Every structure is written in C-alpha cells, then in structure tokens.
Amino acid sequence: MKRSRRVRDHLLVGLTAMAVVVILGMLALILFDVVRGGLGRLSWRFLTAAPEQGMTEGGIFPAIYGTAIMTLLMTVAVMPVGVTTAVYLHEYAPPGSKLAALVRIAVNNLAGVPSIVFGLFGLGFLVQFVGGGMDRLFNGGELRWGQPALIWASLTLAVLTLPVVIVSTEEALRAVPKDHRMASLALGATKSQTLWRVVLPGALPGILTGAVLAVSRGAGEVAPILFTGAAYYLPDLPHGLSGQFMHLGYHIYVLATQSPDVDATLPLLYSTVLVLLMLTFTLNLTAVAIRARTRRRAGAAAH
Amino acid sequence: MTSAFTEGPRPKLQAKGLTVRYGRKTAVDDVSLDLGDRQVTALIGPSGCGKSTFLRALNRMNDLIPGATHEGAVLLDGQNIFERELDPVDLRRRVGMVFQRSNPFPKSIYENVAYGLRVGGVRDRAVLDRQVERSLTAAALWDEVRDRLDESALALSGGQQQRLCIARALAVEPEVLLMDEPASALDPIATAKIEELVHELKTRYTIVIVTHNMQQAARVSDVTAFFYMGELVEIGPTERMFTAPRERRTEDYVTGKFG
Amino acid sequence: MVSYTGLSPAVTITVEPARARKRQRREKLVSALVTLVGLSGIAAVVLIFVFVGKEALPLFTDAATHAEAGLDKMFWPQIVRAGKPAVFMWQPVSTVPKISMVPLFLGTLKITAVAMLLAVPFGVAAAVWVSEFAPRRLQEIIKPVIELLAGIPSVVLGFFALVVLATTLQDTLGFTYRLNAFLAGVGLALAITPVIFTVTEDALAAVPRSYREGSLALGATRLETALRVVLPAAAPGVLAAVVLGLGRAIGETMIVLMASGNAALVSPGIGDSARSLSATIAAEMGEVVVGSTHYRLLFFIGVELFLVTFVLNSVASAWVRRLMRRVSGAGVPQ
Numbered sequence: 001m002k003r004s005r006r007v008r009d010h011l012l013v014g015l016t017a018m019a020v021v022v023i024l025g026m027l028a029l030i031l032f033d034v035v036r037g038g039l040g041r042l043s044w045r046f047l048t049a050a051p052e053q054g055m056t057e058g059g060i061f062p063a064i065y066g067t068a069i070m071t072l073l074m075t076v077a078v079m080p081v082g083v084t085t086a087v088y089l090h091e092y093a094p095p096g097s098k099l100a101a102l103v104r105i106a107v108n109n110l111a112g113v114p115s116i117v118f119g120l121f122g123l124g125f126l127v128q129f130v131g132g133g134m135d136r137l138f139n140g141g142e143l144r145w146g147q148p149a150l151i152w153a154s155l156t157l158a159v160l161t162l163p164v165v166i167v168s169t170e171e172a173l174r175a176v177p178k179d180h181r182m183a184s185l186a187l188g189a190t191k192s193q194t195l196w197r198v199v200l201p202g203a204l205p206g207i208l209t210g211a212v213l214a215v216s217r218g219a220g221e222v223a224p225i226l227f228t229g230a231a232y233y234l235p236d237l238p239h240g241l242s243g244q245f246m247h248l249g250y251h252i253y254v255l256a257t258q259s260p261d262v263d264a265t266l267p268l269l270y271s272t273v274l275v276l277l278m279l280t281f282t283l284n285l286t287a288v289a290i291r292a293r294t295r296r297r298a299g300a301a302a303h
Numbered sequence: 304m305t306s307a308f309t310e311g312p313r314p315k316l317q318a319k320g321l322t323v324r325y326g327r328k329t330a331v332d333d334v335s336l337d338l339g340d341r342q343v344t345a346l347i348g349p350s351g352c353g354k355s356t357f358l359r360a361l362n363r364m365n366d367l368i369p370g371a372t373h374e375g376a377v378l379l380d381g382q383n384i385f386e387r388e389l390d391p392v393d394l395r396r397r398v399g400m401v402f403q404r405s406n407p408f409p410k411s412i413y414e415n416v417a418y419g420l421r422v423g424g425v426r427d428r429a430v431l432d433r434q435v436e437r438s439l440t441a442a443a444l445w446d447e448v449r450d451r452l453d454e455s456a457l458a459l460s461g462g463q464q465q466r467l468c469i470a471r472a473l474a475v476e477p478e479v480l481l482m483d484e485p486a487s488a489l490d491p492i493a494t495a496k497i498e499e500l501v502h503e504l505k506t507r508y509t510i511v512i513v514t515h516n517m518q519q520a521a522r523v524s525d526v527t528a529f530f531y532m533g534e535l536v537e538i539g540p541t542e543r544m545f546t547a548p549r550e551r552r553t554e555d556y557v558t559g560k561f562g
Numbered sequence: 563m564v565s566y567t568g569l570s571p572a573v574t575i576t577v578e579p580a581r582a583r584k585r586q587r588r589e590k591l592v593s594a595l596v597t598l599v600g601l602s603g604i605a606a607v608v609l610i611f612v613f614v615g616k617e618a619l620p621l622f623t624d625a626a627t628h629a630e631a632g633l634d635k636m637f638w639p640q641i642v643r644a645g646k647p648a649v650f651m652w653q654p655v656s657t658v659p660k661i662s663m664v665p666l667f668l669g670t671l672k673i674t675a676v677a678m679l680l681a682v683p684f685g686v687a688a689a690v691w692v693s694e695f696a697p698r699r700l701q702e703i704i705k706p707v708i709e710l711l712a713g714i715p716s717v718v719l720g721f722f723a724l725v726v727l728a729t730t731l732q733d734t735l736g737f738t739y740r741l742n743a744f745l746a747g748v749g750l751a752l753a754i755t756p757v758i759f760t761v762t763e764d765a766l767a768a769v770p771r772s773y774r775e776g777s778l779a780l781g782a783t784r785l786e787t788a789l790r791v792v793l794p795a796a797a798p799g800v801l802a803a804v805v806l807g808l809g810r811a812i813g814e815t816m817i818v819l820m821a822s823g824n825a826a827l828v829s830p831g832i833g834d835s836a837r838s839l840s841a842t843i844a845a846e847m848g849e850v851v852v853g854s855t856h857y858r859l860l861f862f863i864g865v866e867l868f869l870v871t872f873v874l875n876s877v878a879s880a881w882v883r884r885l886m887r888r889v890s891g892a893g894v895p896q
Contacts, residue, residue, distance in 0.1 A: 009785045013695055019687035020696075020704065023755060027711045030722050030752075081602050088600025092593055095369050099601075105879070106603040112806070112875035113607075113868060114813025116840045117614060120864040123847070125613035159606050166603070179406035183468070186364060187419035188396035188475060190585060192592040197422065198408055220715025223815040223840075227847050249717045256721050257820055266725075273721055277714065284713040288706050390582040 031277075038274030041267045047275070051233070056264045060272050065237055066150075066245035070225075071218040073154035073241075074161065078214055081158075082165025083200075083207055089166070090173040091195060111163035115223040122156030122228035144242050151241040153229030160224055161214035168213060172206020173199065175294060205294045209287045216283035220276065222249040232258075248276045315340040315509040316361060316398075316479060320375035323356050323365060330356040332533040333375070338479075338526075343501060343510045345524035345541065347517060349561065353533040354513045358481050361511065362398040363391045379479075396423060399477035403484040405464035407456035407471070412439075412448050415456045415467055419475035434474050442470035443500055462493025469500065473508075480504065482512040486519065498523050517557060521545050529553045611868060618862035621855075630855045636663045652826035652837070654846070654856045661859055663866075665826040669743065669836035673818055674811045676747025676832055677754060681811075682804055684751075685758030692759075693766035694774075694788040705763065712756035720820030723749030728821065735833075741823035743836035749817040758807040765799020765882075766792055768889050798885035802878040809874040813867055815840040839863050 045059055052058030085103070093100035132146035139145070176199050184194040200207075222230070230250035238245040252272050259265040314337035323331040331353045338344050346354040356365065363384060365371045376383045384394050396419070407415050416435045425431060435452070439445040444466045448459070456467055465485060472480060482501070486494040501510060501523050514520050520527055521541060528538040529552075537550040548554045555561060620627045639648035640662060650664035692704050727748060728740050737744070769792050777787040793800065823835025824845055837845075843860050850857045 005783075009783050012789075013691070013785055016687040016691035016695070019684045020691050023684060023688055023708060023711065023759070024704070026752060027707070030714065030718075033722070033726055034718075081599060084596055084599040085603055088596045092596050093600070099597075103600055103603045105876075106607045108879055109872055109875050110603060110607055110610075112809050112813075112871050113610065114815065114840055114871055116813070116815040116843050117610065117864050117868050117871075119847075120614045120617075120843065120861055121610045124617045124861065125609055128852075129613060159610075162603065162606060177406070179402065179404065180408055182364065182367070183402065183406045183408070183471075184418070184422075185367065186362065186395055186400040186402075187422065187471065188392055189419070189422040190392055190589050192589055193422045197418070202409060216713060220713075220717065222715070222717045223844060226844055249715055252717050252721055253816065253820065256724055269721070269725075273718055277718060280713055280715060281710065284710060288709070388579065390586060392585065393582055 034270065034274050034277055037267075037270035038272075041271035042274060046271055051268070054260070054265075056261070056268060058268075060246075060248070060251065060268070060275065062234060062237055063246040063248045063251045063272070064275070066230075067219050067248045069238065070150060070154050070157070070229075070245060070247065071215045073151065074157045074218045075211055075215060077155055077158035078161050078165055079207075079211055082162050082210065082214075083169050085162075086166045086169035086173060087195065087200075090170050091191075091199070107163050107166055110159075113160075115160065115221055116226075118156055118160045118224040119226055119228060121159070122152055122224060126152040126155055127228060147242075148227060148229040148231075148244055149242045150229055150238050150245050153225040153245070156224045156228050157218045157221060160221065161217050164214050164217060165207075165210040168210025169203065169207050172203035172209070172294070175206060176202040205290050209290045209294075212283050212287040212290070216280050216287070219283070220249055220280050222247070222253050225250060248272060248279070252276065313340055314338060315380065316511075317378040318357070318360075318375070319378065321357070321360060321377060322374040323353075323360055324372050325368065326370045329533055331360065334530075334535045335375075336528055336535055336538050338509060338511055340509050341505055341507070342526055343505045343512060343524040344526045344528060345520035346511065346513045346528050346530060347515070347520050347556070348530035348536075349556070350515065352530040354528075354530045355483055357530070358400075358483055358511060358513050361479070361481055362395050362400055364395075364400065366391060396475050397477055398479040398481060399472035399475065400481045401465070401468050401472050401483065401485050404488055405461065405468045407459070407464050407467050409455065409457060411453045412456050412459070412467060413452040416471050416474050418471060423475060438470040438474040439467075441473050441504065442466045443496065443503075444470055460493075462489050462496060465489060465493070465497065466500065469497075473504075477508065479509045479511065482510065484513055484515065487515070494519070517545070529556060531556070611865075614861055614864045614868060618858050618865050621858050621862055627855050627858060630659070631661050631859055635661055636859075638662075639664075650828050652842070654859065655849075659856070661856075663839075663863070665828045666837055666839045666842055666863070668828055669822070669826065670812060670838040670840075672743040672832055672836050673746045673750060673822060673838055674808065676744055677750035677811045678804075678808060680748065680751035681755040681758055681807055685755045685803070685807070686762050686800060688755075689759050689762035689766060690788055690793065693763050694784060694792060705760075708756050708759055711752070712760065714752075716753055716814060716816040717820075719749050719752050720817040722752075723817060723821040737833045739823055739833065739835050741821055741835055742833050743822060744832045746818045746822035746836065746838075747832070749821045750811055750814055753814060753817060754807040754810045757810055758803045761803035761806055762796075762800050765796040765803065765885060768799065768885065769795045770889060795889065796885065798881040798888065802881040802885070805874050805878040805881070809871045809878070812874075813840055813871050815844050819844050839867055 047059060047064060048061050049059030050062055051060060085107070089100055089103060127148060128146060130145075131149065131152060134145040135141060135143060180198050180202065181194055184198045185191070189197070225247060229244050230247045231244040232246070232251065232254045234244060234246055252269065255265055255269040255272065259269070316338040317336075319335050321331055321334045322329065334357060346358065348354050359365045360373065361377060361384075365373065373385070376385060378384070379394070379397065382389065408418065410418075413435055416438050417431045420431055420434055436445060439448060444463060447463065456464065459467060469485070486497045489497065498519065501512065504510060512520075512523065524541045526538065527541045527544040529536045529544065529548075529550075531552055537544065537548060537553045539549070544553065545557055548557060621631055622628060639650055640660065641648045650662040651660040652662055652665045653660040688708075692701055696704065723745055724741070728745055731737065731745055731748070732740050735744075773791050773795055774787050777791045778784070782790070818838045819841040822838065822841060824837050824841060825835035826837040826842070827834055843863055846856070847860055850860060
C-alpha cells in the first residue's frame with residue numbers, strides 16, 4: 001500500500017477519533033466546572049433548608065420537594081397510560097392494523113414536539129380549558145383551577161414523557177419470549193390472564209426503566225412548566241394540587257438570568273445545578289443498569 | 304389423499320378432512336385419522352411435512368398465528384373443537400401441550416406447576432399443594448424438587464425443566480397430552496427418562512407425540528402416522544409401520560432413504 | 563422411579579358454557595379498554611394541535627385582531643417611522659406594536675445554523691469512529707457516556723453557556739456582545755450532538771457485516787470501507803439523524819433563552835444577539851394579557867413550531883424506514 005495512502009488514512013481516522021475526544025472533553029468540562037463550583041455549598045443543610053437572604057444563603061429544599069412532588073404526580077399519570085398503549089401496540093393490535101400504525105406515527109411525532117409547545121398546550125388546554133371549566137362548574141367562576149398549578153404542570157409533563165414510557169415498555173414486552181405466552185395459553189389461560197400473570201411481570205424491568213427515564217426528563221424540563229405552575233419563591237411548600245411549586249430546573253433558570261446580584265447568588269446557583277445534575281445522572285445510570293441486566297438475562301434465557 | 308384408520312380402542316380425537324393453510328401455503332392437506340384413547344400415537348415425517356402444524360391444530364394453537372386458516376373438523380369425544388360454542392380456553396384445559404424447547408415461567412417451581420390451576424380459578428391452597436405434588440410425582444420429578452419448590456424453575460437442568468413442563472401440563476388434569484418433539488433438545492439420559500415417563504402416562508392419558516427420531520417413535524408409540532408434504536401417507540400399528548409398511552414412501556422414509 | 567397409580571381426578575376445573583361466556587365477555591372488555599387507552603397517543607397530538615391552534619385562530623378569523631396582526635404584518639416589511647424605509651421589527655410591547663416574525667425566523671436560523679455546523683460533523687465523525695474503528699470494549703463504554711451527555715437537562719447546558727462559555731468566547735473571539743447567536747449555537751450544539759451521534763451510530767450498526775467484509779476482502783482499508791461502503795449504505799439513517807437534530811435545534815428553548823441575548827435583530831452577524839421563535843414564547847408569555855393580540859401571536863408561533871417539527875419528524879421517520887428496507891432487503895443473497 002502506498003505510503004501516502006496510509007498516512008492519509010491514519011490522519012482521517014485520527015480526525016474522527018478527535019471528534020469523540022472533543023465531545024467527551026466537553027462533557028468532562030461541564031462536569032468538572034459544576035462540581036468545582038457547586039461542591040462548596042453542598043451539605044445536608046443545603047438539601048433540607050429553605051432559601052434565605054434573597055437566595056444567597058440557606059438551601060433549596062422547597063425546590064427539591066416541588067420537583068419530587070411534581071414528578072410523582074407525573075409518573076402516576078403517565079405510567080398507566082403509557083404501559084397500556086404499549087400493550088395495545090404490541091399485544092392487541094392486529095398485524096397490519098391501520099389504527100396501530102396511526103398511533104405509532106402520533107407517538108413518534110409527540111416525541112418531536114418542542115417542549116415550549118407543550119407549555120402552550122398546558123396553558124391553552126389544561127389551565128384555561130379544563131381548569132377554567134372546572135372553576136365555572138364547581139367554584140361558581142371563582143379562580144382556583146384556571147391558573148398555573150401543580151396539577152397542570154404535572155399533567156403537561158406526563159404528556160411530554162408519554163413517548164418515553166411507551167418506547168421503553170414496548171422494548172420490554174418484546175424481550176418476553178414468545179414461548180412463555182404460548183405455554184400460558186396452552187395451559188388454558190386467557191389472553192388477559194397471560195398478560196397479567198406472565199408478560200407484564202416479565203417486562204417489569206423495562207417498564208421500570210421507562211419510569212426512571214420519564215422522571216429524569218420531568219426533573220430537568222423547564223420550558224413546559226414556565227407558565228403552567230412553576231414559581232421562583234414561595235413562602236410555603238405547596239399544600240394542594242391547585243398551588244404553585246418550586247422546581248430545581250426553573251430555579252436554575254431564574255437564578256441564572258434574573259438574579260439582582262449575580263455574584264452573591266452564584267454559589268447557590270452552582271450548587272443547585274450540581275444537585276440537579278447528580279439527580280439526573282443517578283436516574284439515567286439506574287435506567288442503563290436495569291437495561292443492561294435485562295439484556296444479559298434475556299440472552300441467557302434464549303436457549 | 305386421505306387415509307383412515309379405525310381399529311382397536313375407541314378414538315378419543317378424530318381428524319376429519321383437516322386442512323390447515325398459512326396464507327396461500329397448505330401445511331396440512333385433507334388429513335383424516337383417529338387417535339385412540341389411552342394410546343400413544345407418534346407422528347413422524349421429514350421437516351416441514353406438517354406434523355407439528357397438525358399437532359397444533361388439535362388444541363387450536365394455530366388460532367394464534369395470524370393468517371392461519373383451516374377446513375374440516377376435529378372431534379374430541381365426538382364434539383367438533385372448532386364449533387363456536389366451544390371456548391378454545393376450555394379446550395386447552397382438556398388437551399394439554401408440551402413444547403419442543405422447555406419454557407418454564409420465570410417463577411418458582413411450585414408456581415409453574417400451579418399456574419394452570421390458578422388461571423382456572425382454583426384458590427384453595429390445600430388443593431393446589433396436593434395437585435402440585437401429584438403432578439410432579441407423575442412427571443417423575445417430585446423426589447428431586449420436593450425440598451426446593453420455592454426456588455426458581457430456571458435453576459433446574461434442561462431435562463428437569465422439560466419434566467417440569469410436563470408436570471405443569473398434567474396439573475390441570477387434561478385428557479389428551481400433545482408433545483411436540485419433547486426430547487429433541489435433551490441429552491440421551493434425559494431423553495430416556497422422558498420416554499419412560501410417556502410409557503407411564505399412557506395408562507391415564509391419550510398421548511400424541513411428534514418426533515423426528517424414528518427409533519424413539521418405535522420405542523414409545525403404539526400407533527405411528529407418517530406425514531409427507533402435508534399429507535397423511537400411512538398410519539398403522541407401530542410394529543407394522545416399521546417392519547412392513549404398506550406404502551412405498553413410508554418404507555423409503557423408515558429405512559432412511561430420505562429425511 | 564416412583565410410579566403413579568391412576569386415581570380419579572382430584573380437581574375438576576368446571577367447564578360450563580355460562581362461565582365460558584362470562585370469560586369471553588371479560589376478554590372483549592379488556593381488549594376494548596386497552597384499545598381505547600392505546601388511542602391516547604393520537605388524542606394527545608390532536609389536542610395539542612387543536613388547543614394551541616385555537617388560541618391563535620382569531621388572528622385569522624376575527625376582523626379586529628386580523629387588522630392588528632395579519633400575515634402581511636408578520637412577514638412583510640412595515641413602515642415604522644414616518645419618512646424612514648420599511649423594516650422588519652419585532653416589538654409587540656410598544657405604542658405601535660411591531661410584529662414582524664422575520665427577525666425571529668432569522669434569529670432561529672442563525673442559531674440553528676451554528677449549532678448544526680458544529681454538531682453534524684462532530685456527531686457523525688464520532689459515530690463513524692465508534693462504530694467502525696473502536697474496539698468492542700471501548701464502544702460499550704463510550705456509547706453510554708455520550709448518552710449521559712444527552713441526559714443533561716437543557717437548562718444546565720444553558721447555565722453552562724451563560725456562566726462559563728460566554729466570557730471565554732468573548733475573550734478569545736472578541737465579540738461585542740457577551741450573549742449572542744454564536745454562543746447560543748455552541749450551547750445548542752452540546753445538546754444535539756448526542757442525538758445525531760446516537761441515531762447515526764444506530765444506522766451504521768444496522769449495516770450488515772457482509773458489506774464490510776466484502777469491501778475488506780477486495781483490499782480496501784477500514785477507512786475506505788467506512789467512507790465508501792458503510793456510510794453510503796447508512797445514508798438514509800444518517801440523514802434522518804441530521805433531520806432529527808435539526809428538529810431538536812429549532813424547538814429547543816432554554817439554552818437559547820439563556821445564551822442568545824434575546825434581542826430581536828435583523829442582522830447577518832452571528833456575533834450579534836438574536837432571538838429565536840421558541841425563546842420568544844418563553845420570554846414574553848409570562849407578561850402577556852390573556853386573549854390579547856400579542857398572546858395570540860405567541861400561540862401562532864407555537865403553531866409554526868409544531869408544524870415545522872411535524873414535517874421534519876415525518877421526513878426523518880420515512881428515511882429511517884427506507885434505511886431499514888434497504889439493509890434488510892439487501893441482506894438476502896442474490
């Protein structure tokens with residue numbers, strides 16, 4: 001082989017490897033910077049106390065609490081719908097069904113809708129149509145539900161994370177060997193019994209992965225909750241579904257762009273970012289771990 | 304081409320002009336035969352000859368394959384299994400199946416065997432306990448697992464898993480047992496145990512066994528049916544089928560000229 | 563071996579026609595319920611389109627609103643000050659509202675262009691290296707790590723751009739404005755590179771091994787195989803990756819909101835501040851009066867974004883399907 005050809009080859013391969021290095025390097029840079037800036041303030045008190053002195057002291061517990069409550073509500077809303085939709089697509093839809101194809105197209109497109117448009121949906125449909133309607137029906141027109149609220153933000157994010165749950169669950173259903181379904185039916189079980197006793201239990205790890213990924217998205221997405229329920233400073237923790245709430249991601253946004261004294265609030269900001277990052281990383285790693293273990297088990301069981 | 308056989312004990316299952324198609328491809332072509340009560344009937348033939356499809360028709364597992372259609376009838380104790388009044392779910396309780404590759408559920412040994420009973424509505428723990436013991440005993444597995452019923456079924460060896468699947472099928476007290484190459488994935492010792500088991504079980508159950516191993520068919524069955532390209536070529540007492548078959552194709556297959 | 567002496571059946575699972583009918587009814591009910599819930603995906607998309615569009619509709623149906631903010635005002639240059647030439651301006655909050663969408667489209671274009679020019683080469687090149695040259699063990703480490711990058715919330719990337727990159731870039735590249743289109747584009751690139759990487763890598767992995775082996779057997783190097791055989795074979799998938807990345811870039815809000823400077827300008831320079839469509843909605847919705855023309859305009863921008871990403875998504879899906887047909891069909895020996 002000609003020497004120039006070999007040199008050119010090595011050069012180009014080197015370039016592609018460099019691309020990987022740059023990407024990984026940026027990731028490392030971000031992590032390093034956030035850890036360096038945020039580790040100082042990180043403490044048990046930071047995680048459990050409320051912010052004080054205009055966000056320069058204290059902690060971010062209300063934001064953690066708000067994020068947790070909201071993602072909990074979101075998960076309760078999205079899991080049944082997402083899992084059932086995946087069950088429909090994989091177990092019940094006849095092959096070649098036009099309806100199922102339509103559902104798939106819809107889910108695919110749902111995954112691509114910009115997050116701010118979800119915010120508009122939350123505002124236009126949930127806050128005003130449903131919330132406003134509820135106020136007219138139950139409150140005699142008094143404003144309670146027709147405004148940004150915990151429940152609407154949670155439901156907005158539930159719709160946003162629906163594709164995540166559907167895809168994970170379908171993957172999990174596919175991993176359950178067809179043999180098991182056959183064996184169950186051959187023993188005189190009905191389709192729904194087979195689903196409930198054999199298929200869903202077998203798909204549980206994958207379904208869990210979907211839940212974990214959904215929570216990770218929910219904790220990090222800010223655009224959909226900008227005007228559907230998130231608030232910057234609330235004196236109390238949210239006590240009802242109709243109140244507003246603090247949120248880690250939203251807190252970071254406001255602190256970074258609208259702080260009256262940037263330097264004074266910077267340490268709190270960095271630590272908040274660190275907390276959010278640690279949270280999403282832990283969740284994503286958990287999902288990856290569950291997925292890896294399922295793949296290994298599926299490989300071993302396929303004898 | 305049809306080939307009928309009526310001799311000996313009354314037939315438990317009867318196929319009458321059964322044809323099964325997958326889309327345009329005909330897998331079973333106008334087959335009529337009788338399966339004698341408490342006998343072992345072996346279905347032999349080269350791969351793709353339709354014997355497994357025929358077997359699956361007997362408990363309507365073909366219903367689950369999209370695009371599969373059938374003509375003709377299958378009578379269980381005189382009643383057509385395809386008629387609307389008979390729920391396939393009930394049929395499969397009376398006609399059990401053991402698959403080629405053992406497929407225990409990822410549950411405990413106990414729960415595997417008890418599965419069919421639970422979905423059938425049996426909740427009484429005492430009844431389940433007793434039935435689990437009876438079935439595992441009938442499958443010659445009880446002594447090996449009696450102390451570890453709560454352990455995962457996947458921890459058993461291949462041969463044990465297959466016997467577990469047999470126990471699982473027996474737990475619902477079927478009348479017919481369909482076995483699709485039950486020992487093909489097992490070593491010789493495990494295979495011998497399965498064959499012994501079949502011999503024991505035939506005193507209580509009607510057994511139909513698909514096998515590509517002719518020696519196994521000869522050892523295990525009372526009646527043998529030879530399938531070729533979807534047709535039933537010949538059926539008769541096993542001894543005669545292997546020593547003095549009437550059809551030329553049967554003789555060719557049995558003597559190993561093709562297959 | 564213990565012999566099993568036959569006893570009369572200890573258990574009979576009763577077979578009554580009534581029970582069978584009840585069971586069948588239950589199965590039908592479950593099936594209907596599951597199908598109904600399964601339609602929720604369609605319902606969600608329809609609801610989003612309907613209710614976002616509903617708030618924007620009066621722009622076209624209501625005469626008064628239409629006079630204030632018709633399509634001509636949105637896209638044609640308007641005379642803002644007597645005696646001066648017509649301009650494109652977005653300044654809805656002012657005595658004379660100026661509602662040209664052109665600065666917003668331009669801002670989106672600039673920022674997206676910067677992001678794509680960075681993300682596509684890096685993403686595709688990295689995918690090529692990982693898929694074609696990296697040893698197995700490294701593959702299994704690098705892919706999840708890059709997925710980790712994908713898991714970083716965009717608000718954190720916006721924070722990083724705003725707090726860390728802005729000053730650095732301004733110092734090294736001498737920008738007049740600290741927050742500008744270029745910065746936003748870089749931040750955006752951080753967000754979409756993992757997307758382009760993952761989809762491209764999947765597409766490359768889908769190419770059958772026989773293609774590579776055939777090429778190597780003819781004496782080509784691995785690089786030549788990658789560039790001349792594998793990449794072209796995976797082309798629909800790679801293009802789909804680019805299109806998906808584009809869709810993400812156009813719709814992304816937080817990074818742009820935090821890093822672009824949010825100035826709705828019409829200028830060619832990427833060192834100038836800019837405003838994107840999605841950032842506009844995010845920035846202005848908080849202070850707008852419900853039902854006002856401004857409010858409806860913001861919803862209309864939402865409709866525009868929805869349609870654009872809808873089209874891009876459909877194109878990307880079609881290309882992925884084409885790729886799958888191509889590689890699975892060609893796997894059959896002729």
